[in-house]
Amino acid sequence: MKIDRNRLVDWASRAISIPSFTGSEGAMATFMAETLRELGLAVQWQQVEQGRANVVGTLVGAGGGPTLMFNGHMDTSYSGKEPWLAHVPGFQPDPFVRERRLYGLGISNMKGALACYVEALRALADQGIRLRGDLLVAAVCGEIEKAQFGDAQGAEYRGYATGSRHLVTHGGVADMCILGEPTEGKVVLGHFGSLWLRISTRGNFIHTAFSEGKRDQNSILRMREVIDAVLEWIPSWENDPGNTYRGAKAIVNVGALQGGFGWRVSRTPHRTDLFLDVRVPPGKPMPEARNQVLGMVRELAGRFPGYGIEGEVYVTAPGSEIAEDHPLVAAIDESHAEVFGETPERDVTRWFSDASVLTRYGIETVNYGTSTGLLDTEYGENLEIDALVKTADVYARAAQRVCGVAG
Numbered sequence: 061m062k063i064d065r066n067r068l069v070d071w072a073s074r075a076i077s078i079p080s081f082t083g084s085e086g087a088m089a090t091f092m093a094e095t096l097r098e099l100g101l102a103v104q105w106q107q108v109e110q111g112r113a114n115v116v117g118t119l120v121g122a123g124g125g126p127t128l129m130f131n132g133h134m135d136t137s138y139s140g141k142e143p144w145l146a147h148v149p150g151f152q153p154d155p156f157v158r159e160r161r162l163y164g165l166g167i168s169n170m171k172g173a174l175a176c177y178v179e180a181l182r183a184l185a186d187q188g189i190r191l192r193g194d195l196l197v198a199a200v201c202g203e204i205e206k207a208q209f210g211d212a213q214g215a216e217y218r219g220y221a222t223g224s225r226h227l228v229t230h231g232g233v234a235d236m237c238i239l240g241e242p243t244e245g246k247v248v249l250g251h252f253g254s255l256w257l258r259i260s261t262r263g264n265f266i267h268t269a270f271s272e273g274k275r276d277q278n279s280i281l282r283m284r285e286v287i288d289a290v291l292e293w294i295p296s297w298e299n300d301p302g303n304t305y306r307g308a309k310a311i312v313n314v315g316a317l318q319g320g321f322g323w324r325v326s327r328t329p330h331r332t333d334l335f336l337d338v339r340v341p342p343g344k345p346m347p348e349a350r351n352q353v354l355g356m357v358r359e360l361a362g363r364f365p366g367y368g369i370e371g372e373v374y375v376t377a378p379g380s381e382i383a384e385d386h387p388l389v390a391a392i393d394e395s396h397a398e399v400f401g402e403t404p405e406r407d408v409t410r411w412f413s414d415a416s417v418l419t420r421y422g423i424e425t426v427n428y429g430t431s432t433g434l435l436d437t438e439y440g441e442n443l444e445i446d447a448l449v450k451t452a453d454v455y456a457r458a459a460q461r462v463c464g465v466a467g
Contacts, residue, residue: 061180061183061184061187061452061453061456061457062183062186062187063179063183063449063450063452063453064179064182064183064186065445065449067179067182068175068178068448068449068452069157069162069445069448071095071175071178071179072155072162072167072171072172072174072175072448073162073164074091075088075091075166075171075174075175076153076154076155076162076164076165076166076167076171077153077154077155077164078091078153079136079139079140079153079165080134080135080136080166081135081136081138081139081216082135082136082201082202082204082206082215082216082217082218082219083111083112083135083202083214083215083216083217083218084111084112084215084216085111085112085113085134085135085201085202085223086111086112086113088134089105089112089113089114089115089134089199089201092115092117092134092174092199093105093115093117095178096115096117096178096197097117099117099119099178099181099182099185100119100185101117101118101119101181101197102117102118102120103115103116103117103118104116104117104118104231104232106226106227106230106232108201108202108222108223108226109215109218110215111215112201112202112215112223113201114198114199114200114201114223114224114226114227114232115197115198115199116196116197116198116199116227116231116232117196117197118194118195118196118197119181119184119191119194119195119196119197120194121190121191121192121193121194121195121463121466122190122191122192122466123192124192124193124464125191125192125193125194125462125463125464126193126234126235126236126462126464127193127194127195127196127234127235127236127463128193128194128195128196128234128235128236128237128238128388128458128459128462128463129195129196129197129198129232129233129234129236129237129238129418129423130173130177130180130195130196130197130198130237130238130240130455131198131200131224131227131237131238131239131240131414131418131425132170132171132173132174132177132198132199132200132239132240133170133199133200133201133202133203133204133223133224133414134171134174134199134200134201134223135201135202135203135204135219135223136165136166136169136171136204137166137169137204138151138165140152140153140165145440148437148438148439148440149163149439150163150164150165150167150436150439150440150441150442151165151440151441152164152165152440153165153166155167157445158439158442160444160445160446161442161443161444161445162442162443162445162448163436163439163440163441163442164441164442165441166441167433167441167442167443168242168430168431168432168433168434168441168442168443169241169242169432169433169441170240170241170242170429172240172429172430172433172443172448172451173240173241173242173429173430173451174199174240175448175452176240176429176430176448176451176452176455177197177240177452177455178197179452180452180453180455180456180459181195181197181456183452183456184456184459184460189460189465190465190466191459191460191463191464191465191466192463192464192465192466193462193463193464194234194463195459195463196232196234198224198227198232200223200224200226200227200414201222201223202215202218202219202220202221202222202223203219203220203221203222203223203224203413203414204219204220205219205220205254205377205411205412206218206219206220207219207220207256207374207375209258209374220254220375220377220412221414221416221417223414224414224417224418225417227417228417228418228421228423233421233422233423234423235423235424236386236387236388236423236424236425236426236462237388237415237418237423237424237425237426238388238392238425238426238428238455238458239413239414239415239418239425239426239427239428239429240427240428240429240430240451240455241411241413241427241429242429242430242431242432242433243407243409243428243429243430244407244430244432245396245400245404245405245428245429245430245431245447245451246404246405246406246407246428247389247392247393247396247404247405247406247407247426247427247428248406248407248408248409248426248427248428249306249381249382249383249384249389249406249407249408249426250305250306250342250379250380250381250382250408251342251379251380251381251408251409251410251411251412251413251415251427252305252308252310252311252339252340252341252342252379252408252409252410252411252412253339253340253341253342253346253376253377253378253379253380253412253416254337254338254339254340254375254376254377254412255337255338255339255340255346255349255350255353255373255375255376255377256315256335256336256337256338256373256374256375257335257336257338257353257357257372257373257374258333258334258335258371258372258373258374259286259290259333259334259335259336259357259360259369259370259371260331260332260333260334260368260369260370260371260372261279261282261283261286261331261332261364261367261368261369262279262282262330262331262367262368262369263277263278263279263280263281263282263328263329263330263331263332263368264277264278264328264330265327265328265329265330266327266328267326267327268326268327268328269326271328274328277328278328278329279319279328279329279330279331279332279368280319280320280329280332282332282364282367283317283319283332283334285364286334286360286364286367286369287314287317287334289360289363289364290314290334290336290356290360291314293356294312297310297312297338297352298310298311298312302341302344303340303344304341305341305342305343305379305381305408306406306408307408308408308410310338310340310341310410311339311410312336312338312339313336313337314334314335314336315335315336316333316334316335317332317333317334317335318332318333318335319331319332319333320332331368336353338353340378340379341379342378342379342380342381343379343381346376346378349376350373353371353373354371354373357369357370357371358371377412377416378416378420379412379416380413380415380416380418380419380425381419382419382424382425382426383424386424386426387462388424388426388458388462389426390461391458391461391462392404392426392428392454392458394457394461395453395455395457395458395461396428396454398457399450399453399454399457400450400454404428409427413425413427415427428454429451430443430444430447430448430451431443431444431447
């Protein structure tokens with residue numbers, strides 16, 4: 061395949077320049093729609109909610125072949141305005157090239173993959189290749205791992221496959237899908253799902269002046285004991301053979317702690333919340349995982365009577381997997397070997413992707429893309445340009461293998 065390096069970098073740079081933080085993907089969706097129309101694709105605009113849309117472009121095939129989807133999210137994990145990122149150039153919507161790498165907000169997760177999809181389409185068109193099966197490019201909103209909770213309400217918190225759930229219920233389906241999440245060039249045969257859990261303790265609500273002798277009723281200090289108990293439980297989840305997938309163990313993150321009022325510490329907090337991110341292997345049903353973690357909460361309530369312990373599961377996002385012998389895996393293996401000179405490695409990841417939703421609609425999905433691009437702590441998010449070029453090449457070759465080429 062003849063991949064145009066400069067054309068790829070130019071489009072990716074334009075994509076970086078369009079801010080598309082979760083909840084504000086509209087401008088990026090417009091750019092995607094314009095690009096796909098210029099390439100001659102039939103474009104479907106899926107309005108998900110105000111200011112947010114999916115864009116589905118279809119390169120109509122000659123007929124007689126399977127339909128392949130390229131799926132990628134437009135929302136970025138960060139806005140670049142976060143105080144801890146505002147000084148890092150690679151986390152801003154201002155692209156630049158440094159030492160053969162393209163820097164900028166969202167390039168690795170995952171505007172670089174969108175750029176590779178576009179360049180793969182252009183390369184096929186440049187060489188006059190017509191596929192037998194249809195090729196879909198689905199640019200979706202709301203993939204980033206975030207969820208509404210408490211006062212955190214609104215579009216910017218509606219992630220976890222919001223766009224892809226809308227996609228598959230409004231005609232965006234295919235026989236199989238390549239999802240270009242950053243995988244270090246490895247073929248991800250499966251990834252873990254997520255279960256988010258809140259555990260709460262209760263306490264009295266009184267003025268500091270009247271708290272003498274009642275420290276043991278403080279919900280924050282009660283939570284200190286509960287956290288120790290949770291830390292005792294975590295290894296039992298992570299080391300459980302039933303929570304292992306292809307040799308990878310589950311993992312639990314103590315993600316947040318909320319209690320009291322910073323603006324009024326003259327009061328003891330009536331409630332303190334602990335938040336856990338519990339990763340669940342793709343083979344375990346979410347109802348089973350929910351029952352197990354809430355069983356742990358019940359045990360805590362029995363261990364600490366009078367603490368008002370309660371639990372709530374507020375995210376259940378299942379994992380995903382695909383069979384080793386699936387034709388799409390073989391197509392990627394062969395294409396990668398042609399471009400890189402070796403067969404790609406396999407991997408299992410513990411991050412979430414839209415494959416979770418796609419596979420449940422019968423769209424067998426492989427995560428395969430470039431690197432995470434987050435290791436440069438000084439300059440920020442970036443991807444190696446040569447890797448982008450090669451990945452676009454792999455996508456174009458895999459499309460031919462999956463969809464077939466019309467004579």
